Amino acid sequence: MRTSTLPTPEASLSDARQPLESVVVRFAGDSGDGIQLTGNRFAAVTALAGNDLTTFPDFPAEIRAPVGTTYGVSAFQINFGARAVKTSGDAPDVLVALNPAALKVELGRLKPGGIVIVDSGAFNERSLRKAGYAADPLNDGSLASYRLIAIDISKMTLETVKPLGVSQHDALRCKNIWTLGLVYWMFGRDRKPTADWLKKRFADSPLIASGNIAALDAGHAFGETAELSGDIPGYSVAPASLDPGLYRTITGGEALAWGLVAGAHLAGLKLFFASYPITPASPLLHALTSLRRLGVSTFQAEDEIAAVCAAIGASYAGAMGVTSSSGPGLALKGEALGLAVAAELPLVVVNTQRAGPSTGLPTKTEQSDLMQALFGRHGESPLAVLAASGSSDCFETAIEAVRIATRYMIPVIVLSDGYIANAAQPWRVPDITALSPFPVEFRTDPKGFAPYARDAATLARPWAIPGTPGLEHRIGGLEKDQLTGAISYDPANHQQMSDTRAEKLDRIALDIPLQTVETGRGEGRLAVVGWGSTHGPISRAVVSLVERGYDVAHIHLRHLSPLPPNLGELLRRYETVLVPEMNKGQLVQLLRAQYLVPAEGLNKISGQPFKIAEIEAAILARLGS
Amino acid sequence: MNVVSPIKPRTAKDFATDQEVRWCPGCGDYAILKAVQKMLADVDADPAATVFVSGIGCSSRFPYYMATYGFHTIHGRAPTVATGVKLVNPELDVWVVTGDGDALSIGGNHLLHVLRRNVDLQILLFNNEIYGLTKGQYSPTSRTGTRSPTSPTGSVERPVSPIGFALGAGGRFVARSIDTMQKHLVDVLKQARAHRGASFVEIFQNCIVYNDAVFAGFTERDVADANQILLQDGKPMIFGAKGSRGLRLVPGKLEIEAVTIGENGVSVADLLVHDATNRPLAGLLAAMQPPALPMALGVLYCDPAMALGSAVHAGLGERQAPPSADELNALLRRGDTWTVSA
Numbered sequence A: 001m002r003t004s005t006l007p008t009p010e011a012s013l014s015d016a017r018q019p020l021e022s023v024v025v026r027f028a029g030d031s032g033d034g035i036q037l038t039g040n041r042f043a044a045v046t047a048l049a050g051n052d053l054t055t056f057p058d059f060p061a062e063i064r065a066p067v068g069t070t071y072g073v074s075a076f077q078i079n080f081g082a083r084a085v086k087t088s089g090d091a092p093d094v095l096v097a098l099n100p101a102a103l104k105v106e107l108g109r110l111k112p113g114g115i116v117i118v119d120s121g122a123f124n125e126r127s128l129r130k131a132g133y134a135a136d137p138l139n140d141g142s143l144a145s146y147r148l149i150a151i152d153i154s155k156m157t158l159e160t161v162k163p164l165g166v167s168q169h170d171a172l173r174c175k176n177i178w179t180l181g182l183v184y185w186m187f188g189r190d191r192k193p194t195a196d197w198l199k200k201r202f203a204d205s206p207l208i209a210s211g212n213i214a215a216l217d218a219g220h221a222f223g224e225t226a227e228l229s230g231d232i233p234g235y236s237v238a239p240a241s242l243d244p245g246l247y248r249t250i251t252g253g254e255a256l257a258w259g260l261v262a263g264a265h266l267a268g269l270k271l272f273f274a275s276y277p278i279t280p281a282s283p284l285l286h287a288l289t290s291l292r293r294l295g296v297s298t299f300q301a302e303d304e305i306a307a308v309c310a311a312i313g314a315s316y317a318g319a320m321g322v323t324s325s326s327g328p329g330l331a332l333k334g335e336a337l338g339l340a341v342a343a344e345l346p347l348v349v350v351n352t353q354r355a356g357p358s359t360g361l362p363t364k365t366e367q368s369d370l371m372q373a374l375f376g377r378h379g380e381s382p383l384a385v386l387a388a389s390g391s392s393d394c395f396e397t398a399i400e401a402v403r404i405a406t407r408y409m410i411p412v413i414v415l416s417d418g419y420i421a422n423a424a425q426p427w428r429v430p431d432i433t434a435l436s437p438f439p440v441e442f443r444t445d446p447k448g449f450a451p452y453a454r455d456a457a458t459l460a461r462p463w464a465i466p467g468t469p470g471l472e473h474r475i476g477g478l479e480k481d482q483l484t485g486a487i488s489y490d491p492a493n494h495q496q497m498s499d500t501r502a503e504k505l506d507r508i509a510l511d512i513p514l515q516t517v518e519t520g521r522g523e524g525r526l527a528v529v530g531w532g533s534t535h536g537p538i539s540r541a542v543v544s545l546v547e548r549g550y551d552v553a554h555i556h557l558r559h560l561s562p563l564p565p566n567l568g569e570l571l572r573r574y575e576t577v578l579v580p581e582m583n584k585g586q587l588v589q590l591l592r593a594q595y596l597v598p599a600e601g602l603n604k605i606s607g608q609p610f611k612i613a614e615i616e617a618a619i620l621a622r623l624g625s
Numbered sequence B: 001m002n003v004v005s006p007i008k009p010r011t012a013k014d015f016a017t018d019q020e021v022r023w024c025p026g027c028g029d030y031a032i033l034k035a036v037q038k039m040l041a042d043v044d045a046d047p048a049a050t051v052f053v054s055g056i057g058c059s060s061r062f063p064y065y066m067a068t069y070g071f072h073t074i075h076g077r078a079p080t081v082a083t084g085v086k087l088v089n090p091e092l093d094v095w096v097v098t099g100d101g102d103a104l105s106i107g108g109n110h111l112l113h114v115l116r117r118n119v120d121l122q123i124l125l126f127n128n129e130i131y132g133l134t135k136g137q138y139s140p141t142s143r144t145g146t147r148s149p150t151s152p153t154g155s156v157e158r159p160v161s162p163i164g165f166a167l168g169a170g171g172r173f174v175a176r177s178i179d180t181m182q183k184h185l186v187d188v189l190k191q192a193r194a195h196r197g198a199s200f201v202e203i204f205q206n207c208i209v210y211n212d213a214v215f216a217g218f219t220e221r222d223v224a225d226a227n228q229i230l231l232q233d234g235k236p237m238i239f240g241a242k243g244s245r246g247l248r249l250v251p252g253k254l255e256i257e258a259v260t261i262g263e264n265g266v267s268v269a270d271l272l273v274h275d276a277t278n279r280p281l282a283g284l285l286a287a288m289q290p291p292a293l294p295m296a297l298g299v300l301y302c303d304p305a306m307a308l309g310s311a312v313h314a315g316l317g318e319r320q321a322p323p324s325a326d327e328l329n330a331l332l333r334r335g336d337t338w339t340v341s342a
């Protein structure tokens, strides 16, 4: 099922509000127009109204682009519905463009026949020229295939707010909230939570707060009045059927931060996080830094090498050492990861992937570091690799990473990406006391202690931290004797140690869930296999095709190293395996090499997430429609 | 942490491991190892609370020979690993052992930042003015003209002064000694250990294989008196055979000169008095080069400031204990939430 195009106003007149199953709204304007704030407020009330949703903020790459330019356009997209919503939506049904540049940049995304709401007051000769328009698109017929709602929002906002005694400049800044009021009316949203929020946000300047609230009410009233003439359609989107519980919205960055803290709590360890700023990984550093009062240590290192090494030092000293970066930074950490593998210390490394190579498209998303995570090191240096499939999944993935790292004394790489890091989804808030703890036991008994004696089940060596009397020992990157840890150049010992380091992954494989099929049958014509943030579009595409009777299944991997032990056998039960990835085909290579299955890739590397339609089309091309 | 005190006071031997020491016979590293072991015994250090972290190089094999905790890490990165250790457990006595290539070539950036941040570590830079482990290439401290496999006709680069670098990076304890000067070295190391914050000690270390006698001009017995000055805080700067020479400021200039006491009306009262808290003075002393001026040894600069670990712990009220389940539940429920009922 695809999101339906919005019906015409004639249809909406017959009934007070036209019910819709799901809608995509995109807010766009100049960086200074408060677009992110507007979008986030809309998301908050939409969540409160019980819809499922996914949001995606689309910031300009420039920090402060000149006003009115196309490269200074900031956008925020939200997909919400009465059914499960897995992506921020292929194409908007409604586009709000607060200036000509926003219209210019964003119009191409809008669905044919979609609604475009513009602030006609922001369209003048100068702003049109800045946006690169030769003629005024509001008058030259170029918007004929859309439903244009042109309102002089600037003027209406000024008329409402200025009389309260607000300056012209400040009054005009309320126009995003006026627009929000109008969109609230269109979708029957409650204004009260936003009014309360505005009061809190502008607690220091009550005049600005009341100006914004007046604008919100005025935009809403405008919709109400216009309804009578049928100019502005009203819709209703029923609550989605979510599992009962307490919910909030959460971005991938937040979920990772909280998952790491929760993981350290379950392990009974202090969390030590070291990082060096890089887009789009910095939100994690910011989020964890704000948790210092909860005993989280954060350290902004001089570079990525220092960050990973400080985390290794922290783990050596008995904390849960964590570091994070994006692709270029992971490359810098490579040598130290070899040390962590050799020293056999727990370590979690988060890689929020972005489009590469080199600086690439730093603000755009990609999944092109899988091979780097799996193999991008010197020597044979096996480690565990996990991937989060969405914003809320980051929480559990982070906990799983801490569990594996501490139980097996091994580094774990967690793959996220620019899309997941910033996208927000509703999340059923877990009760921490209901999660299973995995407390770490440091070695304290000197009797029979050997630094590389291993646990029979996990092959983990003892974690013996400095400060423990009687366990003084030396470790390092040189090959070590398989028991005493003393430097050893013995050929048989190196073979044995290399085999053991690899075998640890086999042991982890026995300790992770068997791979399940998320949608569809456990055998059949086609399995779509994904990892990471392709989860949203794959899941939506496969769910609708299964509903339409197609024989297709969705398998999504969280564990990429080691792979679940039943995966090969599972994949062989399908005639065709299709692997959509935002790279040139990395997982597909691995699956073919590992299992000799004829997996095919579906590859997109444009810096943009997959559209549901693209995946549907690829599936149908293989199944025949 | 419970520490079981030994009945007998520890001796240097108690800090030695059973590992066979693999340095070349005659290498200066042996003497430094001996001095460090003696110093720890003298101060009755707790081996369980002592950690040696090193990078890569001949010098960086050091931790294997110490009966303490030890971590032989990767080339140039020891300061960063040590920073992680110290921030997690401020109770530990953490030492960094590094070479001139390790600290100033590949690890230059980290040395800069560990000093600037003033992490409470002792950093021992074994300066042999050569890459030993990789078989004798010139290093960033090699003097111009050093002949080596990668500079067969003599290096053309200008060397960096480790002490000058440390002062420039904001180091708050900067000292210098020589591998063979056992008593002096042990004394300097004790002061480094007592200092709260990053303590930087450059130790001239003879590489008998690739750069033998490069420091002979001020370390050999017959020239030592004339070409060394052992700095003592609060004491006039006297050196030379029988204390016959001294240092003073050239009148009207920010420049040090060596003078002979009793000649040209110079008396001890005219000499500079060492003040370890005087940073500009430390800079002048660091720049002194024999034979024109004596090599300055001892603590050139010591002016304690809040160390990183303590700044973090004090300033932000950071605590060690992980959060409780209640605190985490509260965190997860902060901000806008809503309930979906069955």
Ligand SMILES: Cc1ncc(C[n+]2csc(CCOP(=O)(O)OP(=O)(O)O)c2C)c(N)n1
Residues within 6 Å of the ligand: A335, B056, B057, B058, B059, B060, B075, B098, B099, B100, B101, B102, B103, B126, B128, B130, B131, B132, B133, B134, B139
């Ligand atoms: C990443 C990396 N690059 C290069 C090397 C090779 N390497 C090992 S030690 C060393 C230089 C050591 O010189 P120094 O720090 O002066 O120590 P010394 O051996 O003289 O004590 C080099 C280049 C390495 N181990 N790792």
Ligand code: SF4
Residues within 6 Å of the ligand: B022, B023, B024, B026, B027, B028, B029, B058, B059, B128, B132, B133, B206, B207, B208, B209, B210
């Ligand atoms: S090469 Fe030089 S520094 Fe290295 S062990 Fe031999 S003498 Fe010492």
